[in-house]
Amino acid sequence: MHTPENLKASFLDYLNTxxxxxxxxxxxxxxxxxxxxxxxRIRPVLLLMGYNLFKSDIQPALPIAYAYEIFHNFSLxxxxxxxxxxxxxxxxTIHQKYDINTGILSGDVMLICAYQYLQEVQPADKLAxxxxxxxxxxxxxxxxxQWDINFETTNQVEIADYLRMIEYKTAILIAGALQTGAIxxxxxxxxxxxxxxxxxxxGIAFQLQDDILDTFGDTASFxxxxxxxxxxxxxxxxxxxxxxxxxPDQKTILHQQYTTPITETREEEQKIAxxxxxxxxxxxxxxxxxxxxxxxxKAMTHLQAVQVKEEKKIHLKELSEKMLNRIV
Amino acid sequence: MHTPENLKASFLDYLNTxxxxxxxxxxxxxxxxxxxxxxxRIRPVLLLMGYNLFKSDIQPALPIAYAYEIFHNFSLxxxxxxxxxxxxxxxxTIHQKYDINTGILSGDVMLICAYQYLQEVQPADKLAxxxxxxxxxxxxxxxxxQWDINFETTNQVEIADYLRMIEYKTAILIAGALQTGAIxxxxxxxxxxxxxxxxxxxGIAFQLQDDILDTFGDTASFxxxxxxxxxxxxxxxxxxxxxxxxxPDQKTILHQQYTTPITETREEEQKIAxxxxxxxxxxxxxxxxxxxxxxxxKAMTHLQAVQVKEEKKIHLKELSEKMLNRIV
Numbered sequence: 001m002h003t004p005e006n007l008k009a010s011f012l013d014y015l016n017t018x019x020x021x022x023x024x025x026x027x028x029x030x031x032x033x034x035x036x037x038x039x040x041r042i043r044p045v046l047l048l049m050g051y052n053l054f055k056s057d058i059q060p061a062l063p064i065a066y067a068y069e070i071f072h073n074f075s076l077x078x079x080x081x082x083x084x085x086x087x088x089x090x091x092x093t094i095h096q097k098y099d100i101n102t103g104i105l106s107g108d109v110m111l112i113c114a115y116q117y118l119q120e121v122q123p124a125d126k127l128a129x130x131x132x133x134x135x136x137x138x139x140x141x142x143x144x145x146q147w148d149i150n151f152e153t154t155n156q157v158e159i160a161d162y163l164r165m166i167e168y169k170t171a172i173l174i175a176g177a178l179q180t181g182a183i184x185x186x187x188x189x190x191x192x193x194x195x196x197x198x199x200x201x202x203g204i205a206f207q208l209q210d211d212i213l214d215t216f217g218d219t220a221s222f223x224x225x226x227x228x229x230x231x232x233x234x235x236x237x238x239x240x241x242x243x244x245x246x247x248p249d250q251k252t253i254l255h256q257q258y259t260t261p262i263t264e265t266r267e268e269e270q271k272i273a274x275x276x277x278x279x280x281x282x283x284x285x286x287x288x289x290x291x292x293x294x295x296x297x298k299a300m301t302h303l304q305a306v307q308v309k310e311e312k313k314i315h316l317k318e319l320s321e322k323m324l325n326r327i328v
Numbered sequence: 329m330h331t332p333e334n335l336k337a338s339f340l341d342y343l344n345t346x347x348x349x350x351x352x353x354x355x356x357x358x359x360x361x362x363x364x365x366x367x368x369r370i371r372p373v374l375l376l377m378g379y380n381l382f383k384s385d386i387q388p389a390l391p392i393a394y395a396y397e398i399f400h401n402f403s404l405x406x407x408x409x410x411x412x413x414x415x416x417x418x419x420x421t422i423h424q425k426y427d428i429n430t431g432i433l434s435g436d437v438m439l440i441c442a443y444q445y446l447q448e449v450q451p452a453d454k455l456a457x458x459x460x461x462x463x464x465x466x467x468x469x470x471x472x473x474q475w476d477i478n479f480e481t482t483n484q485v486e487i488a489d490y491l492r493m494i495e496y497k498t499a500i501l502i503a504g505a506l507q508t509g510a511i512x513x514x515x516x517x518x519x520x521x522x523x524x525x526x527x528x529x530x531g532i533a534f535q536l537q538d539d540i541l542d543t544f545g546d547t548a549s550f551x552x553x554x555x556x557x558x559x560x561x562x563x564x565x566x567x568x569x570x571x572x573x574x575x576p577d578q579k580t581i582l583h584q585q586y587t588t589p590i591t592e593t594r595e596e597e598q599k600i601a602x603x604x605x606x607x608x609x610x611x612x613x614x615x616x617x618x619x620x621x622x623x624x625x626k627a628m629t630h631l632q633a634v635q636v637k638e639e640k641k642i643h644l645k646e647l648s649e650k651m652l653n654r655i656v
Contacts, residue, residue: 027474078436082429101410101477104432108406109470111439116463119456127456128447135444142437146355149429 001312002058004319007048008041014062015069020113030094030106031113034073037089042323043068043177049316050181050195053308060122061184064130067117068177071134074110075141075173077103082149111138126184133183137176144168157235159244163204171203187306194302201299202320208292209324211236215276216285221326227272233258237291238284239275245282253278296324329640330386332647335376336369342390343397348441358422358434359441362401365417370651371396371505377644378509378523381636388450389512392458395445396505399462402438403469403501405431410477439466454512461511465504472496485563487572491532499531515634522630529627530648536620537652539564543604544613549654555600561586565619566612567603573610581606624652 002010015035020028044065051061079085080093081103087093095103114134121130147165151157179196187195213222214229215238229236243254257275262268279285299320303313330338343363348356372393379389407413408421409431415421423431442462449458475493479485507524515523541550542557543566557564571582585603590596607613627648631641 024471024474024478026478027471078432081432100428104406104409105470105474105477107436108439109467111436112463112466112470115443115459116467119459119463124456127459128452131443131447131455131459135440135447138440139437139444142433142440143352143355146352146433149433150352150354 001315002048002052002056004045004049004315007045007052007058010058011041011044011048011062011065011069014066018066026098026102027106027109030077030098030102031110033097034077034088034094034106035070037091039089041069043072043173046174046199046316046319047177047181049319050178050187050192051185052181053191053195053306053312053316054182054185054187061181063117063120064180064184065177067114067134068173068180070110070114070117071138071141072173074107074114075145077107077110079145081107082145121184123184129183130180133176133180137172140168140172144170144172151235157240159237159240162235162237162240166207167200167204170207171200174203174206175199182306187308191306191308194305197302198299198306198316198320201295201302202323205292205295205299206323208237208288208295209326211238212285212288212292213326215279223326227268227276230257230272230275231262231268238279238288241287242279242282242284245284246278250278250281292324296320329643330376330380330384332373332377332643335373335380335386338386339369339372339376339390339393339397342394346394354426354430355434355437358405358426358430359438361425362405362416362422362434363398365419367417369397371400371501374502374527374644374647375505375509377647378506378515378520379513380509381519381523381634381640381644382510382513382515389509391445391448392508392512393505395442395462396501396508398438398442398445399466399469400501402435402442403473405435405438407473409435410473449512451512457511458508461504461508465500468496468500472498472500479563485568487565487568490563490565490568494535495528495532498535499528502531502534503527510634515636519634519636522633525630526627526634526644526648529623529630530651533620533623533627534651536565536616536623537654539566540613540616540620541654543607551654555596555604558585558600558603559590559596566607566616569615570607570610570612573612574606578606578609620652624648 020031020035022028047065047068048058048061052058055061076088077094080088081095081100085093086096091097093103094106098106115131118131118134119127121127144165144167147161148169151162151165175196176199178199179192182192182195183189211229214224214236215227217226219226229238239254239258243251246254253274257271260271262271300317303316303320306313348359348363350356375393375396376386376389380386383389404416405422408416409423409428413421414424419425421431422434426434443459446459446462447455449455472493472495475489476497479490479493503524504527506527507520510520510523511517539557542552542564543555545554547554557566567582567586571579574582581602585599588599590599628645631644631648634641
């Protein structure tokens, strides 16, 4: 069994030897830029781990792992335009460094190139299945992004809607990567399906943890400013659950905080403090952690159901825990 | 043999019974909107005609024809954002009717859904080949669009560069549609390749004709305002050829006309008249028509080389002539 660190190193070797063409540079330079900004490479590593449960020589899986990483980065490039985000991994986003049109067209060619790497699937008779999963997941990511956009302008977000949104926007790509790894590794459809469910539930748990840390973490370990979701009035699970449990008075406070425009940083800090104190009164951190654990447990149940020796699953178990603890 | 009109009708039946999902409507309503704006449906019809050279029951080819039409419309949606075009087929473009983010995300999901229709290829063992052609063509269209963008801001456009740009941006999608039709219809690789070359040369001839009519056509038959390319300082074949042949005085006039900003419509009409008179002095219409005919002849040579009875090719010959004469 390869360790996740080994797999990441193999993947980065592959990525470094498979740069995009040099011309036209206006189109491809931004692609190479974004693909080399770093990142955890979670999706390709998980795909390789799913594969490695069944086969040890990971070379044939590398182009497919790359396809998932390219797709993920494509979605970041276009999402960053839609969200008007200036930074990604601490560096300027493509539309910021170049312009919006460059972001659109370079993103488009990335999506197409992801499909070009999918073509290299071995064994070749898995192409239809691999393509089908990829298409379904890719379409789902767009749908999740649309829901996320919709939630910004509606007050009618149900908790179930939010969970479905993070499932589509974040979790199913992780799920699809694991499932695809298993399929090309020669795992049974049932094992591949369990790995999909493992990845999906882990992805949801991971996103819930992200929401929790955004409000209750500390900047040092979270790596981002604490309270960002509150400042941006994001309708996360924490906020939606708080609204559901709030007394009329608490509801008034939350509504007020989430609808009053802010002009100064000082006001932001006040807002974060007020909202956090309501969250605390309602035990939102504990409730959210509880839900996160339920998803994590569900993930583990599916991993257990995969018909390979337990010792082979150790790395996936560990990585999943590390992801929740942000040490990956 | 089905007539192009029959094939278009069958395609439209298929399109009408394969609308995009209703939810989330913010994502898919724009897709249904753009796909139902009409248009000549040239690419799907040519794909079906390529198929119909070898097989008569066109049903299995319809999803693949749809994939090409969806891709073409995806590229229009994103190009219209990049070009800030308010109208498409006389109706508001998606980013105009909704907003830019909607144009980006709806375009993305169209590209993915094009791949979902490709999956339905019959016989299934053609999937790898069909996918490979589609990927190559789709990537080429992005590269062509990038060159087109680059040409706007450079004075160093060679005629060969321009011809390569229209080949990539316009012609290869037509070429790929014909080639793909032949392949899934059971044509030989050689026949499919000749149909690709037929489509490519026809596509270039068609674009050259478009450039000629934009300057020398009449509004009634062209359907667009005459002189649009001149007003927008487009570096078409006509302009580039004129620059190449111009005397120093004519060159000065062209440079001046293509660099002086215009504020009034009256000035636009003057500019069109001045540039056209230089073009006429240099016989640009005749030279351009000559080049268009060379591409058209080359297209016909490739069509002749396809190993099916001549009578089967009649519709393709006629359609290709009609496309040049704008009666399709």
